Amino acid sequence: MTAAVAEPRATDEPLLKVRGLDKHFGPVQALYHVDLDLPSGKVTALCGDNGAGKSVLTKCIAGIYQPDQGEISWEGHQVHIRHARDASRLGIETVYQDLALADNLDIVQNMFLGRERLRHWLLDEDSMERAAGETLASLRVTTVRSVRQPVASLSGGQRQSVAVAKAVMWNSKLVIMDEPTAALGVVQTKQVLDLIKRLRDRGLAVMVISHNLTDVFQVADRIAVLYLGRLVVQDDASKFDLQKVVEYMTTGGSSRTNGARTEES
Amino acid sequence: MAGAAPEQAPDLTAAPEAVEAELPPGVVAQTLGQYVRAYTARIGAGESGVLPVIFAMFAIMVVFGAISPNHVFLSPVNLVNLFQQAAVFMVLAMAEGFALILGEIDLSVGFVGAVGGAITVQLVQPLTTNWHWVPAIIAGLLACTLFGAIQGTLITRLRLPSFIVTLGGYLIANGLFLYILLRGPFSGYPNLAGQSDSLRVIYNLMWGTIDPTVSWIGAAVVVLGLGLVIWSSDARRRRSGLVAPPASVTAIKVGVIAVVAVVVVAICNTNRANLGTLEGVPWVIPIILAVLGAWTVLLTRTQFGRYVYAIGGNPEAARRAGINVALIRTVGFALCSFTAGIAMLLYASLLGGMSNNVQGGQYVLYAVAAAVIGGTSLFGGRGKPLHGVLGGLVIAAIYNGLYLQGISSVEWQYVITGFVLLAAVVIDAVSRRGASSGSVTRA
Numbered sequence: 001m002t003a004a005v006a007e008p009r010a011t012d013e014p015l016l017k018v019r020g021l022d023k024h025f026g027p028v029q030a031l032y033h034v035d036l037d038l039p040s041g042k043v044t045a046l047c048g049d050n051g052a053g054k055s056v057l058t059k060c061i062a063g064i065y066q067p068d069q070g071e072i073s074w075e076g077h078q079v080h081i082r083h084a085r086d087a088s089r090l091g092i093e094t095v096y097q098d099l100a101l102a103d104n105l106d107i108v109q110n111m112f113l114g115r116e117r118l119r120h121w122l123l124d125e126d127s128m129e130r131a132a133g134e135t136l137a138s139l140r141v142t143t144v145r146s147v148r149q150p151v152a153s154l155s156g157g158q159r160q161s162v163a164v165a166k167a168v169m170w171n172s173k174l175v176i177m178d179e180p181t182a183a184l185g186v187v188q189t190k191q192v193l194d195l196i197k198r199l200r201d202r203g204l205a206v207m208v209i210s211h212n213l214t215d216v217f218q219v220a221d222r223i224a225v226l227y228l229g230r231l232v233v234q235d236d237a238s239k240f241d242l243q244k245v246v247e248y249m250t251t252g253g254s255s256r257t258n259g260a261r262t263e264e265s
Numbered sequence: 266m267a268g269a270a271p272e273q274a275p276d277l278t279a280a281p282e283a284v285e286a287e288l289p290p291g292v293v294a295q296t297l298g299q300y301v302r303a304y305t306a307r308i309g310a311g312e313s314g315v316l317p318v319i320f321a322m323f324a325i326m327v328v329f330g331a332i333s334p335n336h337v338f339l340s341p342v343n344l345v346n347l348f349q350q351a352a353v354f355m356v357l358a359m360a361e362g363f364a365l366i367l368g369e370i371d372l373s374v375g376f377v378g379a380v381g382g383a384i385t386v387q388l389v390q391p392l393t394t395n396w397h398w399v400p401a402i403i404a405g406l407l408a409c410t411l412f413g414a415i416q417g418t419l420i421t422r423l424r425l426p427s428f429i430v431t432l433g434g435y436l437i438a439n440g441l442f443l444y445i446l447l448r449g450p451f452s453g454y455p456n457l458a459g460q461s462d463s464l465r466v467i468y469n470l471m472w473g474t475i476d477p478t479v480s481w482i483g484a485a486v487v488v489l490g491l492g493l494v495i496w497s498s499d500a501r502r503r504r505s506g507l508v509a510p511p512a513s514v515t516a517i518k519v520g521v522i523a524v525v526a527v528v529v530v531a532i533c534n535t536n537r538a539n540l541g542t543l544e545g546v547p548w549v550i551p552i553i554l555a556v557l558g559a560w561t562v563l564l565t566r567t568q569f570g571r572y573v574y575a576i577g578g579n580p581e582a583a584r585r586a587g588i589n590v591a592l593i594r595t596v597g598f599a600l601c602s603f604t605a606g607i608a609m610l611l612y613a614s615l616l617g618g619m620s621n622n623v624q625g626g627q628y629v630l631y632a633v634a635a636a637v638i639g640g641t642s643l644f645g646g647r648g649k650p651l652h653g654v655l656g657g658l659v660i661a662a663i664y665n666g667l668y669l670q671g672i673s674s675v676e677w678q679y680v681i682t683g684f685v686l687l688a689a690v691v692i693d694a695v696s697r698r699g700a701s702s703g704s705v706t707r708a
Contacts, residue, residue, distance in 0.1 A: 084585070084587075085587060096585075098581070100579070100581060100582040100585045100586070101579065101582055102574070102575045102578035102579040102582045102583065102646070103578050103579065103646070104574060104577065104578035104579075104646035104647055105571075105574060105575060105578055109571060109574075109575075110582075113571070113575055113582065113583070113586040113588070114583075114586030114587040114588050115586075115587075116568050116571060118568065121567065122562075122566045122567060123566055123567065123568065123571060126501070126502060126505065126507055129507050129508065130505070130507065146508055147508065148508040
């Protein structure tokens with residue numbers, strides 16, 4: 001991977017830093033003292049078996065759940081993300097697995113949904129269409145015929161691209177993607193992975209949650225593994241191979257570096 | 266591997282002709298020919314817009330025109346009569362449109378509207394309250410709006426199914442309607458006959474006509490105004506490279522509006538009376554145009570309208586986008602009932618009063634049928650006020666045509682309208698299935 005980050009980043013301080021995060025639902029401890037770093041200009045893959053706590057961790061960062069304990073710091077400052085709106089205000093956008101697109105609306109309408117531009121009380125369609133087109137072009141999403149296409153007519157990969165474009169349009173700094181390739185064919189998976197790399201090259205922090213380890217190794221700069229609510233390892237992707245990740249996912253440790261928690265630089 | 270991926274190859278996974286069929290023609294066409302091809306492809310795929318209902322209407326006109334005695338169906342007097350009958354269906358269908366686009370249904374529109382109409386008719390009675398017509402109409406419509414807002418609140422806050430809540434509302438409004446009718450010394454039939462100005466204004470909503478000259482001037486103003494707005498906005502979008510139909514299509518659109526206006530005014534301006542003169546455009550036409558225009562702007566040009574469609578298409582997406590789904594839904598139901606109030610006020614005017622003959626329950630079904638026949642989806646997210654107007658015209662044409670054939674007995678009207686509704690719903694469901702099988706995933 002030649003991750004050419006355009007501008008120098010404060011390498012000592014990751015964009016988002018999670019420390020000692022606990023979350024339980026009734027008697028079930030979903031997350032246990034989770035530490036996670038999400039640096040800018042890097043794709044971090046969050047792996048884990050079903051029920052490992054990937055979604056809970058994501059939702060704590062996205063403001064849907066409130067952690068019971070622990071700190072989240074954003075650009076070096078401690079923050080409390082109490083609501084999804086707090087997260088978007090900071091620049092955290094989440095692309096959920098179901099994408100949350102309205103089929104009956106077109107691409108522009110979906111990208112601006114809830115944040116429409118107005119002119120004299122009426123929708124400013126021209127300016128929204130222009131901005132949506134520019135965002136798609138900048139992400140090199142070239143397969144859609146027209147930004148006025150209803151989302152119902154898009155392929156799975158195109159929908160994913162629109163959902164991502166919707167997320168990055170708002171000067172977001174961290175994009176969280178939940179199983180972005182789960183429902184896609186080969187060609188479309190490649191489109192989406194390329195798109196993720198482009199976000200990284202723009203200097204965004206990207207967190208990808210995925211079961212598909214082939215995709216993870218294609219796109220991730222860093223890999224973090226959750227096992228039964230504990231973050232058992234996070235390190236540069238180059239330090240892992242497929243077997244090692246599987247081992248961490250299924251046993252919580254590796255025969256080689258058992259339970260080691262390696263912090264990045 | 267990173268960044269410099271080669272230029273994206275065109276998406277090979279989507280069959281080009283399928284995509285062609287699913288796109289609105291305005292999106293892909295650069296020329297008139299392409300536009301026509303794209304449009305026909307879409308009709309073939311069931312994503313049709315208003316063209317099929319217009320064809321259906323022409324077919325109905327031709328058939329009834331041919332078989333009615335002395336071709337009376339197409340006589341100006343009958344066409345204007347038909348339009349007056351259609352007016353109630355049209356406005357009621359536009360009302361129902363709010364609920365349908367939200368992905369809900371409102372079974373109460375007929376009687377809730379009738380309550381509003383009855384309140385207005387009672388309030389203007391010179392023998393009792395003798396209100397001026399303006400506050401009387403406002404009071405009637407406010408009562409409807411309040412009723413709708415309460416129903417909407419129950420549906421959204423308590424998460425009750427709209428079907429049940431509005432079924433209850435239908436019965437309550439029915440009772441309320443009968444109660445209001447029996448107030449005053451009118452034996453349950455407060456009517457609009459009499460010498461007061463307010464009575465006359467409400468009677469004239471349906472029966473009043475505009476002077477023929479003024480009719481022409483008004484039509485010219487409307488066509489020029491609409492034409493200017495459509496032309497300038499399309500031209501501006503073409504200039505700035507945004508998605509816009511080719512100039513020829515814009516010209517055809519404006520041309521169609523002009524032709525419709527000329528035909529309607531010409532028909533209305535012929536003398537329709539056997540004795541004396543009865544000519545000019547009925548007041549009800551500008552009233553319907555006003556409702557149509559207002560609701561079209563509200564639904565397609567404002568944030569509120571955008572949210573209504575978003576909620577109808579994917580409520581979860583709307584919620585995550587930060588939209589106050591409960592509020593928008595409640596306002597939608599309130600607007601639905603408000604519009605129903607307008608419809609049944611027109612009905613009161615048509616009947617020359619209010620009585621317990623009002624078929625509030627039957628009218629709900631006609632309203633749903635009209636909206637769906639016009640192209641509004643029963644499954645939410647798709648529909649326009651224009652669909653209600655066109656569908657209302659179709660229903661009224663069937664009604665009127667059957668009546669002229671001497672099939673005035675209610676049972677056949679029920680049966681035929683029922684079949685038309687079923688046909689429209691089948692088309693809606695089939696086209697929807699076609700559209701969703703075309704898209705690859707909905708994880």
